[in-house]
Amino acid sequence: MTTTKDAAGAILEHVGGPENIAALQHCSTRLRFNLVDDARADEAALKAVPGVIGVVRGPQTQIIVGSKVGDYFAEIEKLRGGRAAARAAGTPRQKLTWKRAGSAIMDFVVAVFTPIIPAIAGAGIFKSFLILASALGWMQTTDPSYQVLSAIPDAVFFFLPLLVTYTAAKKLGVNIPLALGIVGLLVFPTFSGLLTQEGGVALFGLPIPAIAYNAQVFPPILTVLLLWPVEKLATKITPGPIRTFFVPLLCFIVVSPIMIFALGPLGYGLGSLLTGGMLWLYGTLGWVAIALLAAVLPFIISVGMHKAFIPPTIATVAQQGRDPFYLVASLAHNIAESGSSLAVAIRTRNKTLRGTAISSGISAFFGITEPALYGVTLQNRRALFAVIAGSLTGGVYLGIAAVGAFALVSPGAASISMFIDVLNPWNLIHAVIGALVAFATAFVVSLVIWKDSDSGTIRALDAQAGTAGDIAAEPVADGRLVAPVAGEVVPLDRVDDPVFGGGILGDGVAIRPSTGAVYAPLSGVVSSLLPSKHAFGITGDDGVEILVHVGLDTVKLDGAPFVAHVAQGDRVERGQLVLEADLEAIHLAGFDTITPVVVLNGDAFDVVEALTGPVEAGTGIFTARTKEAAHGTV
Known part of the structure; x- marks a missing residue:
């Protein structure tokens, strides 16, 4: 009988050996290898290793091993450590690709x-x-x-x-x-x-x-x-x-x-080229460039691409003494974040959101926008729309007034002196007016269009504020699993992932979630819950092993949009709140939120009577029936 250690050794050999591994991580069912040379991985040999369910090739080489992925990961790490002397000459490096080069730069x-x-x-x-x-x-x-x-x-x-x-x-x-x-x-x-x-x-x-x-x-x-x-x-x-x-x-x-x-x-x-490029863009499009940049800054910042503006902005300030572009657009955006958040604080009747919005709005007013961006506006589309409107109008005024910044710092009330121009006193005045335009527009728009009923934050808070965060699941027959999340149930083959969509891990359904509260689909023990919190497994009282995987490739988010309410090894009851997912943050990061619900031990259980269509959390979605019982009904 092949042990996990033997299988781990075979996997290590067939991915090209320890020297071919640049990085290794795992999610709830897959070993994820970043290989130095992808061509050295023997896909056929990997699929033949006992315990390996499937192999997916791409930017990463993913080896699906199921619920025992943690054991495989630990054994491979031990083997890699035991062969560290063979790699002592240096850290393995991946082959250069455009994507990897961009990340490294x-x-x-x-x-x-x-x-x-x-x-x-x-x-x-x-x-x-x-x-x-x-x-x-x-x-x-x-x-x-x-x-x-x-x-x-x-x-x-x-x-x-x-x-x-x-x-x-x-x-x-x-x-x-x-x-x-x-x-x-x-x-x-x-x-x-x-x-x-x-x-x-x-x-x-x-x-x-x-x-x-x-x-x-x-x-x-x-x-x-x-x-x-x-x-x-x-x-x-x-x-x-x-x-x-x-x-x-x-x-x-x-x-x-x-x-x-x-x-x-x-x-x-x-x-000089980068500085000239920034000045050319401003000189060619003028105030339009500033207004457009200010309007899209929430999205640029959310994916970290605003960092690309740092080198040319530093060069511009150092060489020209002023920046008429990025820092000016940032002033409009920062103050618009404040206006939108403070309006939310006035309109919402949720005390928790009100407290967050007040503190975030004040912070953004003084130039620190992260609390407002991630705590209020990115999670609530109406607040985000108000930010875009305020940033756009404020950027238009600042651009037409040809405002320039003279210090490299996050613009806000605390740093407004960065717009002092000894040769042009109106520069500071126009900066203040532009900031007020951005604030007023975002504040009024948010005040008018805000609805608590459309707030992603409030939906998550309400789910968490229930009786221990649980839901009252409808009465169901033995073996019937309930929907862990509200949304639309679709066949598993509709999932755009070869592992789930191809049924490699097992049979089940998928749900396109409408809310971020994720509940236990059956009673049992939490058999797996990774640090990334994007997926969990439950072994039911009748022995069925269920995986709930929120989104595709969401392991790459390192747990940022997820909050877990249980721990691995905990006993959970059907309908108990297990975790919360910030669906908007997942969307903004570019990931699909579709949530597969899969029976992992398909050798012992069949999925029958699967439901499709709209569903509320706690409603029955399919029955996991033992092979003997399933065959007896045929």
């Missing part, structure tokens, strides 16, 4: 730029306060005190290349002092003086491009990207006793000239 951008935002934001606001003090006549720009204080924020932007060097080197694991030493040349006063002197300067007869590198972000990034492999190679080929000085020496010799002649000018050109 975004991860690098976030790691490099996010840590330096506080320094840039603080310096920008500090500078705006000095401008305000000068505008009010409290200080003169010729005063020594003003000049000393101005040097504080100016230093942050002047040495921005070093800040970027630090975060990039930290992300890539490069020697940070070495990276700072090499890139430091670009802002070294003596070197800058040589570049700007009459006639410029040359190295071994080759003229060096005369570029001012202060406030640049891309030259240091390109330099660190080159230093990364050079340092690794130098470390590998250099004998241990002389590495301390010889590796840095080789890096200085190789990287510095390339930085001076190629990477520095290339990075400067790239920064």
